[in-house]
Structure formats: structure tokens, C-alpha cells
Amino acid sequence: MGGAAFFTEVAIEPLSSVIHSSLFPSRFSISHSPFFGIPRKTKKHSGITRSRISSNGGGVFIEKKEFEFKPLFDDYLKAMENVKIERDSNNRSSNSLRKKKHFKGKKEGEKNTKFADFEDFRVEKEEDSDKMIVKEKLEKGVSYRKIASKKVTDNNIIQTGVKRKGEILDMERAAFKSLENEDNVIDKPRISRVDMEERIQKLARCLNAADINMPEWKFTKMMRSAQIRFSDHSVMRIIQILGKLGNWRCVLQVIEWIQSRERFKSHKIRYIYTAALDALGKARRPVEALNLFRQMLEHMASYPDVVAYHCIAVTLGQAGHMKELFDVIDTMRSPPKKKFKTIIFEKWDPRLEPDVIIYNAVLNACVQRKKWEGAFWVLQELNQQGRQPSSTTYGLVMELMFACGKYNLVHDFFKKVQKSCIPNALTYKVVVNTLWKEGKSDAAIMAVEDMERRGIVGTAGLYYDLARCLCSAGRCQEALKQIDKICKVANKPLVVTYTGLIQACLNSGDVQNGVYVFNYMQKFCSPNLITCNIMLKGFLDQGMFEEAKLLFLKLLENGSSVYEKSDYKDRILPDIYSFNTMLDACAAEKKWDDVEFVFAQMLQYGHHFNAKRHLRIILDARSAGKKELLESAWKHLVEAERIPPATLTREIFCSRLEDGDYNAALSCLLSSPWIEVNWTRILTENGHRFQEDALVALMHEVSILVSRNENVVLEQLMRSCKEFLKPPRF
Template identity: 20%
Template sequence: MRELSKALINNTNNPELAWQIFKRIASNPNFPSDAFNQSLSVLTRILIGAKMFTQINALQQLLLLHPSNPSHDSMVLLIRVLAKSGHVSLAISQLQALRAHHPNKPLSVSLYNLLIRSSLQQNLPDRVQLLYEDMIVSRVPPETYTFNLLISGLCDSGYLDDARKVFDKMRERGCLPNEFTFGLLVRGYCRAGHPNQGLELLEVMKSIQIVPNLVIYNTLVSAFCKEGKTDEAEKLVEMIRENNLVPNVVTFNSRISALCNAGKVLEASRIFRDMQVDKFLGLPQPNMITHNLMLQGFFKEGLTKEAETLFKSMKENGNALKIETYNIWLKGLVKKGNLFEAQLVLNEMTEKGISPSIVSYNIIIDGLCKNSMLRDAKNVMNLMRNHGIVPDVISYSILLHGYCKKGKINEANKLLHNMIENGCFPNNYTCNSLLESLWKEGKVLEADELLKKMKERGYDHDTVTYNIILDGLCKSGNVEKAIETMNEMWNQDYKPDLITYSVIINALCKNGNLDEAKKKFIEMIGRNVYPDEIIYDIFVYNLCKRGRVSSAFRVLKDMEKKGYNKSLQTYNSLILGLGMKSQFFEMYGLLNEMKERGIYPNVITYNNMIKSLCESGKIDDACKVFDEMLSKEISPNITSFKLLIKPLCQIGEFTPAREVFDLSLRTFGHKEVLYSFMFNELVKGDELFEANDIFMSSLDRCFHIGDFLYQDFIGRLCKVELLENASDVLKKMVQKGYSFEPACFMPVIDGLRVNGKKNEADEFSEWMLEMNSEVRVSNRVDRMFDRRKVGKNEKNWESVLHRDDGSGVTLKILNKIQKGWGHANISNQNSAKYDFIDDS
């Protein structure tokens, strides 16, 4: 009766006709049972493929009411086909129908095993419990394989205690555990980070005379290595040999992999070397996986020379390198920043007949984007297409993230549209990258528009999305809205995580709402989100910043009680707070404690100390701290120098201050920010000759002089009758093409008039009026473009013009104005704004 099955198969694309054919055959009571079941199997698969579940339920009734065919066997066959096809719930419902129709007919344990296995594959643990209970009620005795399935499912779901209970009940049900049973439990314990409990099972195995196999030992060796317990791993290797087993390459690869992941690459390297040369010990030869693990480990720890030597030896020894090895090599080169060589490797792969995979290209694109070489990254993507490889969502997301990182939102948007046009739809990571960039750029409306589009196109807001929104709201000052949004997360069944609370708590602390921040902290713990050292550091820093040092130490006590040690950030915050309270003995004590614990101070640590010492007048101590920082080869930043220069100038120690300034120039080069700061402090201290030298040098370097107190400086020069110096400064500013406060001319003009230098005074007067004209034109242009800002120069000039100090100079200047005076452009066309190091 193969013809019937063939007829059904021929109508696979016409399942309705196949169903009608089977119903007609099923009505024949004399149809052979073997042929009936064979055609039933074919039909069931056709109906499943066509998703005709109504007909499957009708098929159940047809089988149960069949006049002569043994419906029990047919129903069992139907259940098996459904279970193997992934329709476990439907299979179980058929099982229940069968049990109701044939209550006294026993079912086989193999059927239950199949249903349990399928339920586990479909991640339906409640069905497993139901099936096991049904077995017991039906008096179908479970076998060892049944218990192994249950133990495997419970371990995979993380229910290790329940898995152990099932293991202990096996003997009660007359089943003995086998090697596979123990292997499942050992693997479960090791995956959960409890290798010691897995190790205890070896004793249980010994008590029932079961010898552990190599798989069990390898699992334990790997787990102990991952925890850094290499001594225990070595003991297990010895146990393998004692049990007359030979450690294989998997054993050693497990050890090497775990050691490399733990950062112990040199230790892994010793094992690798022994495998290569120590054949007398019976060690297995390293395979390609071993080599790849070591290559990855060397790159991970920055041991590029060792990686290069290994890769070279792999090629020289005639090893047929595969795509996985080349991808590890590419990733290492990219991490090292050797992008040109990485691109050469792509060519080498092609020459050797190994086609670069999409992973290979994505590695290159990622490296180029991280080095801001976005045009090159785009070219590599085009190269992919030329070689017949279509960029995937990872390729596009990497490049889009690169654009976003550089603030190139328009390019990122174009790429997103191009991505969709090419049939590659963005994932949440892609959208989140663009969303984060929009928030950083302050484009709130665009960010809201993107969120709407994400919702329209079915992208769920995951926790990462919400965290980006919250961070953006907090940075834009809308903390209340951020808190509302976080509350919405709970309503939308999204659980705020540690990052969520960190963002909110940090924003509240920055705004000084420490009590509200504390409430959020309590709420977080109440919702089973437990703090880490970063959250504690946020509280410690903000409390110290506000002088609440005792409260900060109470937080610290709770932090240490929870098992978190003080970090560099913690120490820096505490030193800041203690310094503000002038508790210098305790401050130095913390510095010593850092050194004892192997935490190295950084520039912020020393800056906090220098600041507090200087503010308390302990300049000598501050200088000693500065010297210690230099002796420790910790590079000071611009703030370090400013912290010392200011107090030295304030107490009149201008020579040491100038020495510190000269040192800063040797460290950072001739930075505008250093010159302006030193000049301003010298002016405030009436050290005018030194200030004059620095200002003249600044003009020679074409610095932007907006941060220089040049007007005050010129006024002070005139006040102490250094009129010639003041004149020289003004002349140089004009000659260099600077546009500055016209009011600066007045004390010089007054002084020249008083000293009878009428011609010079008139020349300066003309310059002043020309500059004023330029300022007025500039302000008119501003108003034309609706720049609603009164020019600072204009305001000062008007006040000078209307002043009445009895000198009569203003009136004489007005009388000098003649029609047709030229208005030469004396704005500083050539002065460049130099980049300077952020001194925050």
C-alpha cells in the first residue's frame, strides 16, 4: 500500500486534498494497519506543515472512533510525530485524550521520554512536571534516561537543588545513576560557579563503583581554572592519570582557555610549551584550537610580540590556517592599531584561497571606526559588496555608531536609510546608537521623533533604550521627567537596572537633592537591584564635595560591609572632603593607606591635596606634594600648575611662581590658557614688568586675548606712570591687528596729553575712533541678523564718551573728528584660536 503514501506525498502542496484522500481510506475497515499507520505518519507531517491544526484534532476523533484499526497504536504514532515536530502542547493534549479513551492500556516509558525531551527543547518546564506526575499516576516506571532528562532540564534552568533532589530519588524508583547522570550534575554545578560541589560527586561515584570519565574530569578542570584555582586543577589532572585515563588535548585546551580568560597567559603559555616539546610525559600535541586560544590570549594581554612569533610559527610549520585563526589575527592587529597591516592580511587570505568572511570585514570596519577613519570604513564596506558579501546589521551598526561618536548625525541618518533600502533592518543597538548621539548633541526633538518611529516600526524599548533616554533627560536638566520615565518602565514591564538607578541617583546628587537620592537608593534595594561600588562612590563624592565628610564615611562603612573595597575614585573623594575640612593628618593617612593597598594615586589625588593645602596657606607643603607627584612620574595637568601659581602670586612669591610657569610651558608647550592665567595673576599682584613680558610674548604668538586682563593692565601701567610701556602695548596690539576695548586708549591718551605729547595723543585718538567705528559696524551687522546682544565694546565706549573727569580730553577728541577719516579694518584677521588642554 505504498501507493497511498505516495499519493499523499504528491499532494503535499494540496493538503486539503491529502486530508480528503486519507479520510476516504480510513473509512475502510479492512485497510491493513501497517499501511494505515504509514500513511497516517505522512499525513500528520503534511497537516503540520500546512498548520491545519483543526484537521489534526479531527484526525484524533477519526482514530479513536475507527471501527477496526487499533486506535491506540495509531494515536501513539500521532503523538510521536507531533512531539518530534516541536508541537509538544498539542502532543500532550492528544496523550490526555488517549489516556481518557484507553484508561487501562499502559503507555511506554519511551513515549514519556520523548515528550519530556521535546518539552525541555521547547523550554516548557511546566510540561515536564506534568508529564512526570502523569507517569507516576499511570504506573509507568521511569528509567535512568528519564531521570537524566529531568536532571539536565533542571540544571539548564538553574534549579540545581531540585536537580540534586531528583538525583537522590533515583534509587527510590529503582534506577541507578550512570556516568551520564553524574556528568550532567557536575556540568550544572560548574556552570553555576560551584565546582566544589561537583568535585564532591566524585566521591559519590566512587562509593557506587562508577569511574568518572574524561569528560567529567575535563569539566571540573576547566571550572577550577576559570576561578583561578590552578592547584585544584593540577590535582584533578593527577587524578585522571591515577584512574588510568590519559589527559587529552581537550583537558589541556580547557586549562589554557580558562587561564587565558583569567589573564594568566604566561601560565597558559608554559602549559602550551610543555605540550609542544615534552613528549616523554605523554602530553598531547596542541591542535589548531590550542594555537588559536594562545593567539587570542597573547593579544588580549597586549603581548603582541609573542602573538606575532606564534602566528609566524603556525604558518612556517605548514599548518593550514583557517578563517578562525585569521580573524583572531585581524582582531589583534586592529586592537594594536595596525590597520594597514590588517588590510594586507585580507589580501593574503584571498591569495591563499581563504575567502574573508563577513566577520573578517566587520573586524576591519570596527577598527577603522574606532580610529575615526570613517571614510576608509565606508570603502571597506563597498569592498565587501564587490566581493559578493552583503553587509549585515552588525556592519551597518558599527559604521553608524562611528558616525554618531563623531557627532555626524546627518551621515548616520543617511546610512540608516541606506541600510533599510538594502533590506537590512536595524536592531535595537543600531537605533540606540543614533538615539544616544541625538541626546548628546542636545537634539531633543529629533530624539523624540526617533523614539516615535521606533515604536511605529515595532522596536520595543529595552532597558538600554530607557537608560539612554534617562541619561539625556538628566543631562538636559530635566531630572523630574527622568524620574517619571523610570516609573513608566515598571508599568511597561521593563525592569530598571543598576545603570538606570546610577543615572538617576547621580543626577539627584549633582543637583544637591541628596535626600531624594537616598530614597532612590532604598527603593533600588527594595526592588532587588543591589548597589555596586560606583553607586557608593557617587554618594561619597557628592557628600565630600558638600563638606559632609562624616556622612561620607558612614556610606563608606556600609560599602565595605557589603564587600566592596575603596577604589581610586573613593580615595580621591575622601581626600577632597578631608582637605576642605583642613583634616590634613587624616588626608595624609589615606594617601599612605592607598599605597599599602596597591592603589596608585593619580593626578586628581595630588591636585585635591595641593588645592586644600594651598587654600589653608600651606604653600610649602603643597610644593612638596607637587614634587612627590613628579618623582612618582605622575604627569601633572594644567590645573596642577594653576593651583600652585595662584597662591604663590597671592603671597608675593613671584619668582617661584614664574619657575612653576616655565615648568608648565616645558610640559605642555606654549598654551594660551597658561599665558593668560600667569599674566592675570601678575597683574593682580602689580608685578607689571613681568606681566608686560608675558603679554608681549602672547601678542607675538597671536593668542586670542579675550581671557587676558589687558584693560586693567594698561590702566595700572598708566597709574604708576609707566606710560611708555602702556603705549608700546597698545601699538603692538594695533599692529598685530587685534580688535579690543576702545576704552583701553583713554588712560594712555590722558597721560600723553598731561605730559604734553599732543601728537602721540592725537594718533591714539584716531585709532580709538577707528576702532569704535569698527565696533559700531559689527554691532549693526549683529542686529541685522537678529543677534539680540548689545556689544560690550559699544557700551564701554559710550561710557567713556560721556564721562566727565575734568580733563577736557573728550571734547578735544570730538573736535579732531574730520569728515573722510578712513576706517581701516583693524580686526585680528590672523589671530588663531589655539587648542588647549582641558584643565577641568
């Protein structure tokens, strides 16, 4: 290495021109500062920047106090790596210089001695600079593991040398070990939106299928196992998916879990609550939605905005909760009841005025409650605000008038709609229903044709109501032509449309057209159980018992061909409504054999005895001589471990005693909890059915049982039998 030279301030002027021309570009200027010849290095000492520029082994050192070096975190890491590399190279160079000192002459030795002295000075300065950097970083809050004390003296640093400084640097680097760890999340690739969405949907499906009564720790484990970073967006997506699945209970469970998490710091908690309100509204849970809305009023971060007001208003309006809906409107217009700290947001004012969506929700609630006065209140509010009612608002007002039976007001409002705005499909739908009630099917057809000329696309409900109107008028062929229009805009299955047309025909008493539509629909779709039950009831209402019986037997045949669970999808089986309808019809026709057959089939299909529906039929059948039906009902109740009705127990007791089987009569009595039975009246009313020998044998058996164990019911029965068998006095 070449020798280093020291230049005083006097030598600056002659050297400046040479250095300026050889080393620096023309756009840089050289300040008048002392130069020191040292190896290449960049160090920061108390805000002073030193730089070496080498040329043929020599160099200059520029000292500038105005250039302060403030490294970033990444720059600091690079600088620490460079210090370690340069320290090793300097150590090797210093050792080579010491060897040259012993083998060269006196003159060269003197130079080397001077250079060695300067090297010691440089190392000491470097150690001081390292100490300054570490101290500065500690003052800035950087935490280092197992780092040496700040009060390390210069002598200790000099004695430890490069090895000690290397250990300090290694310990400093260990403080940032997480940046080099391969398993760290920072180095892992970011999860794509598609993968994150798949994880969210998978978690939502798992929550939907899980038990709602699971403990909190199990719920937390399920949430954490999904490997999802729970942000505002992810939580909202989970709630939205659960809302689409209709699991409103799980939505509330997610909200409760978020509220109990201290680590979850949401910046958009209002949006999460709003998503939950929307999910509860779609599930038609107005009470739960109102409770959640009241929780939102307790905090400034979750205080409702206009979207939240829309959600709760629509939910309450669909449920018909008018009082609660008007309370929400008052809250919307009033300042918060709870005082919030609005230091940052000094002009924060959450008060809002109701808009069209809120007023339409009020109209929906009025339709549910049939409060036609609410329509005038809404129109008055819109007039005060200077707003023109929309066609949807007019349509809801017309629907309200139609629900209240004020058909003349429906036509009046429809004329206002035609003058002020373009009518929509809702207004035409209400007009069609009104004309249907008034029996004006031709006018209904003309109204729909006028709508189509205006270029307005009708809804499925509009064409569906028109088709039912035509079916009620006996114009079944024209009604079926509307099916094509319904199919273009309908989302419901086609069988629902045909079922509604059949119901319209039967309601008007036109069974023949109902049968025609029932047979016609089988060309395009299979009737479901509701369709069959409607036809069954329609046949019986019109006195067509045999047709109803044939349809019922066809349903039973479908049940006989079911062997696996998959067969239930393709077979229509009778339900309890079907059996009850046929039992009532058979009993009304006094066809007791058919009653016995239908009742046996009902029990075979797994349906249970209902005392309110079936007891009277069974007693009437018993009076007609059908004892088997009575025994079948009794056996069914005993096997199901159900308590038979007192009337049924009394009848089965009398029936068995009439047959002379007093043991069976007594066993039926002992298996039923009879309390306060008037045996005298029972024996008097049914005494003509009993034989005297049967009563004597029964009294004897009862006396034996009473002698063994006391029984109030048996004692009353024994006394009543003695009085009944006592010969009359003349």
C-alpha cells in the same frame, strides 16, 4: 548496438537470481516489476523513476512508483546538462542504426525495424518527459525567458525534433545566466572583514569631513560610492566611528538617511538606535539623544532595551536633566503607551526595573543640580529592592554631599562604606577633597596611604587633588612628589597637571610657590598659553606689575619669530585674554604709554575693539592727553566698516573740533548715524575746549550742506551753534 529483449512478468522469477548475483550487491533486493531493455537513462514521469542497467549492450528497466525523485536546484541544472549531452549521443547512434538497416539481410533488417520502432517510441517518450519537466518547473515558480507556450502539442514536439528541444534547453539555461556570468557578485570572492572595516572607516572619515548641509542626493551618492553592503553591523560601525570623532550631526544624518531608505530592512534597528544614543551621549547632546529615544518608543522593533535605557540615563544624568531622567524611569517601569501588534510575541513585556547604572545616573544629575535629597531617594529605592549599594553608588552619594557642603555626611557615609563593602578610588577621592576643604592636609595624606595599603589603585584625579591640597597648604615639595604617581595612571598631558598646581598655589595667595612650580615644570614640559595667562593674572593680583610685564613681552617676542604656520605649534602667542588683562592692569596703574602700546599690539595681532572692555580705557587715556589712542580706535572701526559707538563718535568730534579741524569733525559726524543728539548739552559741556573761529567755520559749512540736502542732525547742530555763539544778555 545489441538487440533489446522484452520480458513478461512470467520471466521475472528465473532472471531475478541471475541479475541479483551479477549486477546488484547483496544488500539490495529486486522488486517484482516489469523490465524493458532500453539504453542508459534516468527519467522522471509523473513520479515514476526509470533506470537502465547495462551489461554487454543490453540492460533492464526498473519501474518503481514509490521512489519519487525530487531534484534540488543544482541537481536540476546537472540533469539538464546530461539530457543535452545524451540527446546528441542518441542522435548519432540512431543515424548509424538507420544506415545498418539498408545494408543487412532480411532477418537482421526485421530486428533493426523493430529497434527503429522502439527508438521512435523512446524519442516520443523523451519528448513527453521533457515537456513534463518544463511544465513542472513552471508550476514551481521558475521563470524562463522566451520559453514556448505550455500548450505545445506532441505533434509539434515530434516535428521540431532534437533541434527544437535543444532551443528550449538553451532558453531554460538562459534563465540562469546570472549563475554563469563572470561579472556577477555571486562568483566574486567575498570581501574580508579587514577590507570591509577599512571601507567603513574611510566612509566615516569622508562623512566627517563633508559638509553637514549637503543635499540628500549627494549624501546618498557618497554612501553608495563606498561599495559597502549596508547591514546592521556596518551601519553601527559607521555610527560608532562618527561618535568617536565627535560628529554628532553626521550621526543624526545617517539615522535620517536609513529611515528614508525603503530597501534597508534592518533586523536589529534597536541596536542602531542604541549606538546613536551612545554617540550623542559622548558628544554631550542630551536634547538630541532624548528626541531619538522618543522615536524608539514608536515601534516595537526599536523599543528600548536595558542598554538603551543605560545610554539615555547616563546622558541625561551627566547633563543634570533630572525631570527628564525621572520620566525615562517611569517609561521603563510602565507598559508601552502605544499598542503594538504582538501576534507572534504574545507574552512580550518590555517593562524593566532600574538597576545600579540608572540609579548612579540619577546621582550624577543630583550632583549637577546639588539636590542632596536625591541621594536618600536612591538609597531608599535600593533598600526596597533588597539591593546593597555598591562602592560606586556610595562614592556618588558622598560626592553629592560634598557638592552640597555637607562634609559631616561625607565622613558618615565613608564609615558605612568601610563596614559594608570595600571602598574604591572614588570614595577616597571625595574624602581627600573634603579634608582639603577642611584644611586637614595631614589627614588627606593618611587617607591615601590607607588606600594604598588596601591594595586599591588610585586614579589620576585622586593624586591630582592630593597634590593641589598640598600646594594650597604651602607644601609644594611634597606636592611635586605626587607627579610621579600621576604620570603612571594619567591620560592627560603633563602640562595640565602642573597648571593645576600653579592655580592651587595662586588661589591660596602663595605666588612664590606658584613661580617655583612654573619654573620647575619647564624642565619636563613647556607651559602652554593657559599656564602663562594664569601666571600673568597671578602676578597682577599680587601687585607684581613688572613681572607680569616681562612675561607679556616674552609672549610678544614669540609672535615676532613666527613666519610660517608650522611655527604656531612651537610658539606661545598672546590671545585676547592676555591683552585685556594687561590693558586693565596698565590702566589701573595709570601707565598710559603702556596702554597705547598694548592696544596697538592687540590690533596688530588681529583682535578687535570691544566697546564694553576698551571704551572706558580709551576715554580715560584721552582725558590724560592720549589723543592718538582715540584716533587709532576710530580708524580701526572705520576700516573694519563697523558702526562706532555714539560716545566714541562724540568724543572724536569734540577732539577734532578742539584742534580746529572743523572739516575732519564734520566728516566724522556725517559718517556716523546720529539720531536725536542733544547738541546744546554737548556744546555746553565741552565749550571750553572749542575756539570761537572753529565754531563759526563749522556753522558756515553746515549751513551750506543743509541748503543742498535736508539733514535733521545738521539742522539741530546749526541751531545749537547759533545759540551757543549768541552773546549773553545782561
